[in-house]
Amino acid sequence: MNAYAAPQFADIETYLDSQLKKSLLRFITCGSVDDGKSTLIGRLLYESKMIFDDQLASLKNESKKFGTQGEEIDFALLVDGLAAEREQGITIDVAYRFFSTDRRKFIVADTPGHEQYTRNMATGASTADLAIVMIDARKGVLTQTRRHSFIVSLLGIKHVVLCINKMDLVDYDKATYDRILADYREFTADFGFESIQAIPVSALAGDNIVTNSDRTAWYDGPPLIEYLDTVEIHSDEAEKPFRMPVQWVNRPNLDFRGFAGQVISGTIKPGDKIRALPSGRSSAVSRIVTMDGDLEEAVEGQSVTLTLEDEIDISRGDVLCADQSPAEVSDQFQATMLWMSDSAMLPGRSYVMKMGARECQMQVTEEKYRIDVNTRAHEAAKTLGLNEIGVVNIALDREVAFDPYKNNRRMGGFIVIDRMTNETVGLGLLNFALRRASNIHRQSMDVSKEVRASMKGQKPVILWFTGLSGAGKSTVANIVEKRLAAIGKHTYTLDGDNVRHGLNNDLGFTDADRVENIRRVGEVSKLMIDAGLIVLVSFISPFRAERRIVRQMVDDGEFWEIFVDAPIEVAEQRDVKGLYKKARAGEIKNFTGIDSPYEPPMDPEIHLDTNKLSPEDAADLVMEQLQKAGTLSG
Secondary structure, three states: OOOOOOOOOOHHHHHHHHHHHHHHEEEEEEEOOOOOHHHHHHHHHHOOOOOOOHHHHHOOOOOHHOOOOOOOOOOOHHHHOOOOHHHOOOOOOOOOOOOOOOOOEEEEEOOOOHHHHHHHHHHOOOOOOEEEEEEEEEOOOOHHHHHHHHHHOOOOOEEEEEEOOOOHHHHHOOOHHHHHHHHHHHHHOOOOEEEEEEEEEEOOOEEEOOOOOOOHHOOOOOOHHHHHOOOOOOHHHOOOEEEEOOOOOEEEEEOEEEEEEOOOOOOEEEOOOEEEEEEEEEEEEEEEEEOOOOOOOEEEEEEEEEEEOOOOOOOOOOEEEEOOOOEEEEEEEEEEEEEEEOOOEEOOOOEEEEHHHOEEEEEEEEEEEEEOOOOOOOEEOOOEOOOEEEEEEEEEEEEEOOOOOOOHHHHHHHEEEEEOOEEEEEEEEEEEOHHHHHOOOOOOOOHHHHHHHHHOOOHHHEEEEOOOOOOOOHHHHHHHHHHHHHOOOEEEEEHHHHOOOOOOOOOOOHHHEEEEHHHHHHHHHHHHHOOOEEEEEEEOOHHHHHHHHHHHHOOOOOOEEEEOOOHHHHHHHHOOOEEEEHHHHOOOOHHHHHEOOOOOOOOEEEEEEEOOHHHHHHHHHHHHHHHHHOOOOO
């Protein structure tokens, strides 16, 4: 039954004016798979008369072909647009839909319930004001219900509608409703939700969607649409200090320089003092420029261009703040992170953090703990896997302006991007800056790297020998060092086996420990470069990302990647320790080339095919290249 009555208007102008004056509510539907999220949204679209006649006719035809309701309309098909969604009867992508009542406009995000698509659910929740958490009355509160509710609370959503769905399949039993509501309230007791409105519904049959159902006479609350129409979502963004991340420096001619962006909190007027972060320089607003002319005031949500009274250096990604209430600035933080990739988060690995218009390199320096979504217990962990949530310390390659996420969602949220694949692999919320970030500063030294290298008559360089175990890395590196020593050069060799007896004796061979192993060796190599040495590093170093991190630690030309290349069958023949044999027998875990991957260099400075070259010939080739580069002459 379509019971919602659309308002009537005398002309189109009156209608458009009424639409402009309506408030907008963004909400998501979330919960476990098959709890009825898409069906609920389809029902809302149908009841609010947002379906045209041709769409309705098409829906009826598709319901017969793809639907799960026999001859009845399958409302989920209104939202599940991907072919894979229709074939499987599930939601995969986030589907955004608009509908309207005579009181309010709505944008709803239908998010997937499957665990593997939790990243899509988090995407939908990141801009929502309210969450509808769906629960199948037959199943009660499930793990994915808990996970989604926890993510909703982390992302700052304060209002929840608990739709206990499929009440028709439990004969509209009040005891079932009461039990589920009690379980949910107990689990979310400390989540900080301002309101939880529970509604017993049948999205398919339409119970308690538009009007109260006679079949739940024991329920005395509002139906769903009425609640969505009237719930008060208070936004205090306008009351917060002024913040505007710069998205574009607008310079159309020599006489105009403006800074374009969206005001994400507070208000700004001509004459107001602002501070640009992270530089900390101050000025005053001269004009607020828009396509429709200058404004006397810009408020939260408006996109504007600000011109300033002073010429100060401001770039894309900087943040303009109220001068007397600026944001904080730091390059080290504690953050809460949701990992969204099949490849585990590895401390020490370099990722890209994108925060507004600012991008920077990021490393997780320490994982404090992982959070169990069922019990909220804090568990010790070295990594984060797919859909896991943890609290970590992170370090950036530059300072950024921020507010803690709990104070300003737009100033404290970020995403994590894999540098190799450009895939979004995580999202994070900044909790606070680490104290040591403002207490530790680099000490300036009068004797420089250049002076130390000049005293030695050489140019410092890292010769990074990488390749499979048995490829000949240590053998070639040892010969090269002897030849360098013979001509009076100052060297040091860091060998994988030797380092693991001392500096890295606390590390194993998991992916996370391998990353940390290379990070530490990179830091030591950097110090030796600063001492003016030629550093020979002989490590399997299986991952390109970590070799790239070491390259970025030093100046251009100071890192030579030397690929000691041998087919795995040749490496096994040279294996005097019998490591490959043990690995194939399962006696050694995480052995590179067997059950742990090796990523060969894409464009090494030197490629040594030790299946064709003898160790002496390979060393000759390295020495020849060092001579050509001028490394040996200083």
